[in-house]
Amino acid sequence: MILRYLFRRILLLGATVLVSSLIIFLICRLLPGDVARVLLGREAGEAALAALRAELGLDRPLLVQYLDWLRGFVLGDWGIAYSTRQPIRPLVLERLGNSLLLAGATLLLALPLGIGLGVWAGWRAGKPDDALINVSLLSVTGLPEFVTGLLLIDLFAFRLRWLPANSSIRPDATLGEIAPQLALPAITATLVLLAYIARLTRTGVINELSQEYVRTAMLKGLTPLTILRRHVLRNALLPTITVIAISLGWLISGLIVVENVYNYPGIGRLLTFAIDRRDLILLQAIALITVVIFAVANLLADLMYALLDPRIRLGDE
Amino acid sequence: MNVQRLGRAFFADPATAAGTIIVAGFLTLALFGPLVAPYSPTAQNVDLIRQPPSPSHLFGTDRLGRDLFSRIVYGARDMLALAGGGTALAVIFGTLIGVSVAYLGGWLEELVFRLFDGLLAMPALLLALLLLGAVGPSRVSVLLVIVVVYTPIVARVARSVVLTLKPRGFIEAARMRDERLSYVLWRELLPLVAPTLAVEAALRFSYAIFLVASLGFLGVGVQPPNPDWGLMVLEARNEFALAPWSLYVPAAAIALLVIGVNLMAEGVRRAIGES
Numbered sequence: 001m002i003l004r005y006l007f008r009r010i011l012l013l014g015a016t017v018l019v020s021s022l023i024i025f026l027i028c029r030l031l032p033g034d035v036a037r038v039l040l041g042r043e044a045g046e047a048a049l050a051a052l053r054a055e056l057g058l059d060r061p062l063l064v065q066y067l068d069w070l071r072g073f074v075l076g077d078w079g080i081a082y083s084t085r086q087p088i089r090p091l092v093l094e095r096l097g098n099s100l101l102l103a104g105a106t107l108l109l110a111l112p113l114g115i116g117l118g119v120w121a122g123w124r125a126g127k128p129d130d131a132l133i134n135v136s137l138l139s140v141t142g143l144p145e146f147v148t149g150l151l152l153i154d155l156f157a158f159r160l161r162w163l164p165a166n167s168s169i170r171p172d173a174t175l176g177e178i179a180p181q182l183a184l185p186a187i188t189a190t191l192v193l194l195a196y197i198a199r200l201t202r203t204g205v206i207n208e209l210s211q212e213y214v215r216t217a218m219l220k221g222l223t224p225l226t227i228l229r230r231h232v233l234r235n236a237l238l239p240t241i242t243v244i245a246i247s248l249g250w251l252i253s254g255l256i257v258v259e260n261v262y263n264y265p266g267i268g269r270l271l272t273f274a275i276d277r278r279d280l281i282l283l284q285a286i287a288l289i290t291v292v293i294f295a296v297a298n299l300l301a302d303l304m305y306a307l308l309d310p311r312i313r314l315g316d317e
Numbered sequence: 318m319n320v321q322r323l324g325r326a327f328f329a330d331p332a333t334a335a336g337t338i339i340v341a342g343f344l345t346l347a348l349f350g351p352l353v354a355p356y357s358p359t360a361q362n363v364d365l366i367r368q369p370p371s372p373s374h375l376f377g378t379d380r381l382g383r384d385l386f387s388r389i390v391y392g393a394r395d396m397l398a399l400a401g402g403g404t405a406l407a408v409i410f411g412t413l414i415g416v417s418v419a420y421l422g423g424w425l426e427e428l429v430f431r432l433f434d435g436l437l438a439m440p441a442l443l444l445a446l447l448l449l450g451a452v453g454p455s456r457v458s459v460l461l462v463i464v465v466v467y468t469p470i471v472a473r474v475a476r477s478v479v480l481t482l483k484p485r486g487f488i489e490a491a492r493m494r495d496e497r498l499s500y501v502l503w504r505e506l507l508p509l510v511a512p513t514l515a516v517e518a519a520l521r522f523s524y525a526i527f528l529v530a531s532l533g534f535l536g537v538g539v540q541p542p543n544p545d546w547g548l549m550v551l552e553a554r555n556e557f558a559l560a561p562w563s564l565y566v567p568a569a570a571i572a573l574l575v576i577g578v579n580l581m582a583e584g585v586r587r588a589i590g591e592s
Contacts, residue, residue, distance in 0.1 A: 019435030024447065031451035038453075139576065144527055146534045146550060147568045158557050253442035257531055261554075271443075275450040275537050283450045291438050 013295050020291045025066045028284045038278050039082050078285045083277035088285045099266035105186040110193040118201025137195035145254050149188040149261035167262035185262045192254045200243045204236035245301030327588040336580025347394040354387035358544040367560040379563040388544035400525035403463025408518045411471025419476035433469035449537045459538045467521050474517045478510045512589045519582035530571045546571050
């Protein structure tokens, strides 16, 4: 049963990623007008343009170019970044590793904290501490990542001198060396996710608390803490998994900005670099790999949900 | 729908009223900017660089001696025009596409929403950056980005409501009466989709402000020397020690506007939910 569910999900996701790859390709090839001119700049001569078109295969039909690009991507040949003349795959994979490290550190901070605050606020709904949590979370969401980031730099790097302001880590640095440089970016990205996770968890808890079974448990004489722990949390945390899946999109968007605030050498920094240089070939590869990762992460969250809640996979039939 | 009751429900909450006042304040600044701003937003003055806030320069000056108050005022204009205009267009396109395609159904619905799924498989900022990388940064590009990023989301919301309405009796009755398609779409369906879309529009507007500011900060949105708030933060990011106000003034403007719009959006959601 679960296998069939999994199979269907993968098929659907594969189709979506395929559509996405086509969109990415068309955005990068059709919108700029003349790709060769964008890459070479305004002053480029006709001969240089023609040579580049031939080199990149831009003179071939669009469909051929698309299929060729897609095949190369699947087979591991991602092409050469035009701006730096480096092969794209090792470059992107190295940056991706850094980004995943930062994303992991962020989730490690944001999940326990966000769920904790959300459960607290939901349990104490309508009381002063719930209001306090709500207001402080709301004010944090009001601040874009780069504003909170710069505030944190000002406080922790310049005034207190606890942490470095710049997180441009060397490729051969050990985890111990990286940790302090990871701290501020991870905290900044956490602040954005925190409000989101906490608010949805709060809704889940409030929802569960209004169910009949809670009243039964209460009439049965269970202590509030037991009810919360044994009954409410188990049900309320289920939607939280979906929350994690949804917030992955936020996390990716947030990390793009955060990496740029701290000069952290991740995929988001590479992305703005590619745009700055108008390197469409590199841009295309970064966009596609991000979409694939986003899709796989979503699939994993979906799968976890289905494993935990039989109603999902059975109701699907 | 009773407009008066809706208005009362909207303003009953002090937080919503506060948010509305904030947004109205920025809107006034944006509309009457040239009358309020004492200087040109791009005029540089080498004799007056990095002046702290004072009566003649309310928010101080930046590293090029430009008056920050004037830049904020003119920046409000760009911010509201881009975020507001982009959101309005996205809501219009999203509604037109979402309502009509969902009602018609069939292969057209399949095609359009598969395409939208492909767009939405990209996190919003990634799609925005991809588009900007392709068309190059400018004001018009930023507007285009907001429309492309938010149209599919609005369409999806509109569709979900239409799908719940489609099997209802009054739609079947309209079809039996042989009403024109446009009548069913815009007279029967739209009024019932509108409340949900209003909530969505308010939410999109707050995200759009966030997005415009982020693109400015990343240096891929509105270009210098325009007084874009996000860009102002980017240009002042190394001014911590020399002129912290040039960093904090635009940052505060962004935060204040986003919070104001968020509070307002929350009010719209609540007011519509109640009535």
